[in-house]
Amino acid sequence: MLDKYVVKNGKKMKYGYTTGSCAAAAAKAAAYMALKNKIIDKINIETPKGWILTLDVIEPAIKIKGQSAFCFIKKDAGDDPDITHGILIGADVEIIDTPDIIIKGGEGVGKITKPGLYLPVGQPAINPAPLEMIRSEVLKVLPDNKGAIITIIVPEGEKIAKKTFNPKLGIQGGISILGTSGIVEPMSxxxxxxxxxxxxxxxxxxxxxxxxxxxxxxxxxxxxxxxxxxxxxxxxxxxxxxxxxxxxxxxxxxxxxxxxxxxxxxxxxxxxxxxxxxxxxxxxxxxxxxxxxxxxxxxxxxxxxxxxxxxxxxxxxxxxxxxxxxxxxxxxxxxxxxxxxxxxxxxxxxxxxxxxxxxxxxxxxxxxxxxx
Structure with missing residues (x-):
């Protein structure tokens, strides 16, 4: 739901949003639904670029059970030729009674298996900027005395990752959750x-x-x-x-x-x-x-x-x-x-x-x- 464009080479091209923005939005929406026991169809997040995104929460996949909820956000890369365009990125959020935010990588999120990347070996391939986005957006809906265990899921992630440089970099089992600004700028x-x-x-x-x-x-x-x-x-x-x-x-x-x-x-x-x-x-x-x-x-x-x-x-x-x-x-x-x-x-x-x-x-x- 990003209605912003840039003109390049005389052509009007639409901006998109990153996998990091999708993960943050899914986590925030799931946390809200788990707390309120109420289904929502849209969620707002603020990107590091300063732009506010209003993203659709994919309703057929929404699940609420007790103090847990799950939902997907659909990735939109705008007019950028991005291999992750159109995939679903989800978050499974469990509300806990301690003020901790624990972020995990689930199905389709790669795992670091070699040293030299920005994260330690064994960690999910969720880059620092998206990690901070997820934390800050979920904190906006959590009461002071509550925390959350957040598992990011990308059902098509393992298949898509084979077409990226992730295997060469030692990132196994899925894609990386990326994006420093939260926004995809279209370019050829x-x-x-x-x-x-x-x-x-x-x-x-x-x-x-x-x-x-x-x-x-x-x-x-x-x-x-x-x-x-x-x-x-x-x-x-x-x-x-x-x-x-x-x-x-x-x-x-x-x-x-x-x-x-x-x-x-x-x-x-x-x-x-x-x-x-x-x-x-x-x-x-x-x-x-x-x-x-x-x-x-x-x-x-x-x-x-x-x-x-x-x-x-x-x-x-x-x-x-x-x-x-x-x-x-x-x-x-x-x-x-x-x-x-x-x-x-x-x-x-x-x-x-x-x-x-x-x-x-x-x-x-x-x-x-x-x-x-």
């Missing part, structure tokens, strides 16, 4: 590239000749939080780093600062300029090769290749105290970017980790940062 590659060009044109028209490019929300947050960079100087570019660097040259931009997660920007050190994992990966290979060059043992290199994410590799680097590799990776990423643009741009690279925070600032990045 061409439409998104067009939107980047529009932002770039606006920046140029406003007289800017230095820009900060970030892959996504986390990069933007860190650019503002770590360095106090004004949001007006920041453009989100997703995976299209090579594309936007070319456009920056075309628009006479002089200096670019790339700030982002090591999982994206480490690819630049290997000459990869479209960082989507389906186009090219090599993250662990690049990290492993550079660790070997500074003397890491065969044992450490093997462990790097056993990681499922760059966060896992970062934990290994911290454990074995090879911190110097971060600076090396930043410098190599800068060198590759400068070579890619034939020295028509000054380019600096800053890498961070979700768990460890700022990892390294490239030599060129240090110079450019002084100008922001």
């Amino acid at each position: 590659d061409e439409a998104f590239k067009e939107s980047i060009i529009i932002e770039l044109n606006m920046a140029v028209n406003n007289g800017l000749d230095r820009l900060v490019l970030v892959p996504g929300n986390y990069g933007e947050e860190n650019a503002q939080k770590l360095f106090g960079i004004d949001k007006a100087n920041i453009i989100k570019i997703s995976n299209f780093i090579g594309f936007i660097l070319d456009k920056c040259i075309e628009k006479k931009i002089k200096k670019v600062l790339l700030i982002g997660h090591i999982g994206k920007l480490v690819k630049l050190a290997g000459g990869i300029f479209n960082t989507h994992s389906r186009v090219a990966d090599g993250r662990l290979e690049i990290i492993a090769a550079n660790l070997a060059l500074i003397g890491a043992s065969k044992e450490v290199i093997k462990k790097v290749f056993q990681c499922v994410t760059t966060e896992g590799a970062v934990n290994l680097i911290e454990e074995y105290k090879y911190h110097e590799v971060y600076g090396i990776l930043c410098r190599k990423a800068e060198e590759r970017c400068i070579s890619y643009t034939h020295e028509n741009l000054e380019i600096g690279v800053v890498m961070f980790s979700m768990e460890k925070g700022l990892l390294a600032i490239g030599d060129k990045a240090k110079e450019i940062l002084e100008e922001f």
Whole structure:
């Protein structure tokens, strides 16, 4: 029930809402029904983006028994080509007499089986932002002296997960419950590239000749939080780093600062300029090769290749105290970017980790940062 649109490439495209929003809405609705012993057909939630959603509670599946209730919410990805569009996401909620919120993963919700993700091994694959959404929305309907045991269920989750990267990441048995903003913004590659060009044109028209490019929300947050960079100087570019660097040259931009997660920007050190994992990966290979060059043992290199994410590799680097590799990776990423643009741009690279925070600032990045 989200009647918001964005125009991309001349086409009106509808926003959707995430699996995290669905889980939070189902949990809140089930908690309310268990407390009131009353069926409802709609539920309101507030997303981290600040938008209020009014979602339909799927009536044929509603069950109330004693201090427990169960219901589904239907996922709507809007006009985004999302594999989870149209699936049902449910919550089984039991009200308890202690003020605790316990969130579990049921049928169709993946389980973490390998280290290196944002959650411990053995936990359900419900990411931190959706976990917080579920807690906060359920607390809105619970009396002070009551708590809840919440089990999230996705009947089609195990089948759908086989078409995702979850098995490769060591997430078994279902999908991940995702979404940092609670909202799905529709995009196609061409439409998104067009939107980047529009932002770039606006920046140029406003007289800017230095820009900060970030892959996504986390990069933007860190650019503002770590360095106090004004949001007006920041453009989100997703995976299209090579594309936007070319456009920056075309628009006479002089200096670019790339700030982002090591999982994206480490690819630049290997000459990869479209960082989507389906186009090219090599993250662990690049990290492993550079660790070997500074003397890491065969044992450490093997462990790097056993990681499922760059966060896992970062934990290994911290454990074995090879911190110097971060600076090396930043410098190599800068060198590759400068070579890619034939020295028509000054380019600096800053890498961070979700768990460890700022990892390294490239030599060129240090110079450019002084100008922001």
